[in-house]
Amino acid sequence: MTDFACLVAIVDDHAQSRRALARLLGSMNCGTVVFASGEAFLTPGGPEVPDLVLLDFNLAGLSGLELLGQALRRHPGATVLVITGREQPGMRQSCLDAGAHGFLNKPIGQDDxxxxxxxxxEHSLKSV
Known part of the structure; x- marks a missing residue:
């Protein structure tokens, strides 16, 4: 088992996806905070800065690219991954061009x- 002590923010409007990702990350010794919308994630006074943000591209409300830009500005030290269950042509490249550190298709596993x-x-250890 791979063991990471980290905090991961999960932004996904599907409760089942949030639960599955939280269980997977918990098995890897990662703490999680979950948000059902981009607006909830961007609400001031949230939890400490996450090490990793898993951001569903197809959220109601804010567009995936708009939320990606705001997530990168709000948490500049975090790794931001865009996730989707419905990849469309050009979506992956648009996200990477906008600064996403990665792009993953659901379902997401530990190896991903x-x-x-x-x-x-490793970045956190170098910052200490």
Whole structure:
């Protein structure tokens, strides 16, 4: 088992996806905070700065690209991954061009997350 001590923000409007991701990350020793909308994620006074943000592209309300830009500005030290269950042509490249650290298709497994958690963990150690 891979073990990371980190905080991950999950922004997804599907409760089942939030629960599945939180369970997966919990099994990897990551704490999670979950948000059912982009607006909830951007509400001032939220939790401490996450090490990783999993941001669903197809949210109601804010567009995926708009929320991506705001997430990168709000949490400049965090790794921001865009996730989707419905990839459309050009979506991946648009997100990467806008600054996303990665783009993952659901369902997401441990092997998908490990490289990003490892990079974030190493970055945190260098900052100490």
């Amino acid at each position: 997350l490990v490289p990003f958690l490892r990079a974030g963990h």
